[in-house]
Amino acid sequence: MTASIGERVAVLAVAAALVAAVVIPLRIETARRDARESSIRTLELTGLMRQGIWTDERVTAANAWRDDFRPARPVLVVGEPVRLRLASADVVHAFALPDLGVAPVEVDPGRPVEVVVVPREAGVFPFYCTTVCGDAHFGMRGVVRVIESPGVQVAESPGVAAASIPATPGRDYWRAEAPPDDAGMVAQGAWIFRRQGCVTCHGEGAAGGVANPGAMNATVPALADLARRTFLFTSADAASLVRALEQGPLTALDQAPEIPLYAVVKKQYLATHQLVASGRIAAPMDPTSPPPPLEMPAWEARLTGRDIDSVLAYLLTLSQDRTATAAAGPGSITSKE
Numbered sequence: 001m002t003a004s005i006g007e008r009v010a011v012l013a014v015a016a017a018l019v020a021a022v023v024i025p026l027r028i029e030t031a032r033r034d035a036r037e038s039s040i041r042t043l044e045l046t047g048l049m050r051q052g053i054w055t056d057e058r059v060t061a062a063n064a065w066r067d068d069f070r071p072a073r074p075v076l077v078v079g080e081p082v083r084l085r086l087a088s089a090d091v092v093h094a095f096a097l098p099d100l101g102v103a104p105v106e107v108d109p110g111r112p113v114e115v116v117v118v119p120r121e122a123g124v125f126p127f128y129c130t131t132v133c134g135d136a137h138f139g140m141r142g143v144v145r146v147i148e149s150p151g152v153q154v155a156e157s158p159g160v161a162a163a164s165i166p167a168t169p170g171r172d173y174w175r176a177e178a179p180p181d182d183a184g185m186v187a188q189g190a191w192i193f194r195r196q197g198c199v200t201c202h203g204e205g206a207a208g209g210v211a212n213p214g215a216m217n218a219t220v221p222a223l224a225d226l227a228r229r230t231f232l233f234t235s236a237d238a239a240s241l242v243r244a245l246e247q248g249p250l251t252a253l254d255q256a257p258e259i260p261l262y263a264v265v266k267k268q269y270l271a272t273h274q275l276v277a278s279g280r281i282a283a284p285m286d287p288t289s290p291p292p293p294l295e296m297p298a299w300e301a302r303l304t305g306r307d308i309d310s311v312l313a314y315l316l317t318l319s320q321d322r323t324a325t326a327a328a329g330p331g332s333i334t335s336k337e
Contacts, residue, residue: 045095047107169200206223226316226318244257
């Protein structure tokens, strides 16, 4: 039997009411979400390979030629969400802010990425580029300062005061000048240690102590005690091994140097050489957390075997009690016995 017009109208009315009961709350919730998101403060951070920084200044095609952009020093407030708008002005970068739960986020040129963070505690927390992007990569770090309350006008603040930023080893390391050709193997190794950015992780004078958030070892290990770890317990023995390295690879020596337990020393040294060549990924404290931001790359892709020997020779000359200090100039490093 054909339904009457009234029945059809009733059915349509019921259907419309059901749709409205579902759609209207969804639209209201969407509007509320959009309102919440639009109220979140946005911080723009742009990666600059040439300067080795993340900057909060606006980078465009018209000013990208500059080399004086300021490093970003963001200030956040506990409990207040902030949208980080990450961009690249040149090559592929990867942004990581492990202490605030931001795992490495790949940032392609021309394709900004947004992540929202909600700080849970006050402090100063480092951020990194975790993709080797160029000569200045290892210095491409900064810090976010999180405060308890907006006692300052956070949105207008230029960021953390320079005096409160932890010192970063090896500033402008990629600009280090090479030593003279006749400077010797140790001087060459000292320059490579700085020029390749090893100093940014292992510290000035290879003294270590640089934090690696989330790593099993909380800090990057020191290398100033390499002689002791190679079973060279006197400066004379370390000097003898350096003289042997100056002649060529230990595997090619015609005569073994007069060093106690030389077979053990040689085996340990060659294992260290291979470790530098192959690289090492830092073991995480918690496998479910973002990976530690600092890891040693496979240097065999950038350094020759002789280069690695030069770096290790330099490290062997450092004082075993870690009193090694960097010389005033960025291009050379000396040590004290």
